[in-house]
Amino acid sequence: MSAARRAYSSTVTSPVHLFLGVAIAVMATAWVGAAGAGTVVAVAVGAVLVLTSILVSTVRVLIGGGRVVLGWGPFAWPRRSVAIESVAEVAAEDLTTAQVFGLGVPWSRRATRMTIRSGPTLLLRLRDGEPIRVSASNPRDAVELVRLPPDRTAPVPTTMTTATEEQTMIEEPSTRRPWFGPKRVGYGIRPQTWQGMALVIGAAVVLVVLVRLLAG
Amino acid sequence: MRWTIDESSPSPLHEQIASCVLRSLEDGELVPGERLPTATELAGVLGVNPNTVLHAYRGLRDRGVLEFRRGRGARVSPDAVARGRVAEAVRGLVELGRAYGYSPRALAALVEEMG
Numbered sequence: 001m002s003a004a005r006r007a008y009s010s011t012v013t014s015p016v017h018l019f020l021g022v023a024i025a026v027m028a029t030a031w032v033g034a035a036g037a038g039t040v041v042a043v044a045v046g047a048v049l050v051l052t053s054i055l056v057s058t059v060r061v062l063i064g065g066g067r068v069v070l071g072w073g074p075f076a077w078p079r080r081s082v083a084i085e086s087v088a089e090v091a092a093e094d095l096t097t098a099q100v101f102g103l104g105v106p107w108s109r110r111a112t113r114m115t116i117r118s119g120p121t122l123l124l125r126l127r128d129g130e131p132i133r134v135s136a137s138n139p140r141d142a143v144e145l146v147r148l149p150p151d152r153t154a155p156v157p158t159t160m161t162t163a164t165e166e167q168t169m170i171e172e173p174s175t176r177r178p179w180f181g182p183k184r185v186g187y188g189i190r191p192q193t194w195q196g197m198a199l200v201i202g203a204a205v206v207l208v209v210l211v212r213l214l215a216g
Numbered sequence: 217m218r219w220t221i222d223e224s225s226p227s228p229l230h231e232q233i234a235s236c237v238l239r240s241l242e243d244g245e246l247v248p249g250e251r252l253p254t255a256t257e258l259a260g261v262l263g264v265n266p267n268t269v270l271h272a273y274r275g276l277r278d279r280g281v282l283e284f285r286r287g288r289g290a291r292v293s294p295d296a297v298a299r300g301r302v303a304e305a306v307r308g309l310v311e312l313g314r315a316y317g318y319s320p321r322a323l324a325a326l327v328e329e330m331g
Contacts, residue, residue, distance in 0.1 A: 003223035007261040009253045010217070062253055064219070064261025074251060138245055141218050 007064030008145045010136040014057050014116040021053015037213045059114045061122065061136050063145050068124060070114060070134055080112075082124065082132070089125035090146040092139035094118075130178070217245045221262055229264055233272035237281065241292070241300050248297070252282070252290045279303040 029046030055073040062069040071079035097118045114134040115121055122139040124132040136142055179196035180189040191197045217240040221232045240246040259266040273290050276282040280299040282290045313323045
């Protein structure tokens, strides 16, 4: 009997995202500075935008040990860990540019999108119905691995004395309520948990502060 | 990229891990500048000790295939493909020479003569 253990890893970086992010940061810094908000605020806005562009220009996937770990940015943070058992369907897709940028809401738990370029994409549809799309190199290899029986991927080692980051950040999405749900009337989404509400309030506060800074 | 190790293989685990990287370079799955999973991450999913992965990564760094940057993990070096191919060819030559009784020094002398 073969004792083969398999894993899959992918790191996809989009130079376009990085370039656009930095260009927007430079313009925003110049605009905020010109609006009289002060050098510190202008530099802070620029720094936040540059960091955000670095974060969203790379996506990483790691599969093995019965889990799929998805991460943003060069350090795979923030990350999300999904048990392979909770994946109902897995497929490789080729997304067009319009599909990459035009579908769904990226951080909604109803449809997670980590697509940063057109082309090969890994689709994971969870048992609770949530689709996760993530840019990946050779996603067919990932599909093959996820479809393997559990004993063909490596078990998480029990001899390690320290827990890996993945183990400490295990989530069971199928048992958690999505932050946003469909509106009762009309199209779109609405917050339905305290996290969703906190996100909306936080965004509103940031908007008000920015407007006041720029107006003052 | 695919990582496959076989505990029943006579080849050491760290060499199998290094072979996965070299094979992916040959196939074009890995490109220069690409970041590899950290040793802890990869060890976790392959079910091996992190030191085994580090051993493989260090071996690849010594062969010029990977670059280490403090706090930024391992990356594929810009000339990894060329160096990887040459390193594999030299490895094959050393094994062939050993089979016929040539020491690495004797092989180096032979290469020197030809150059």
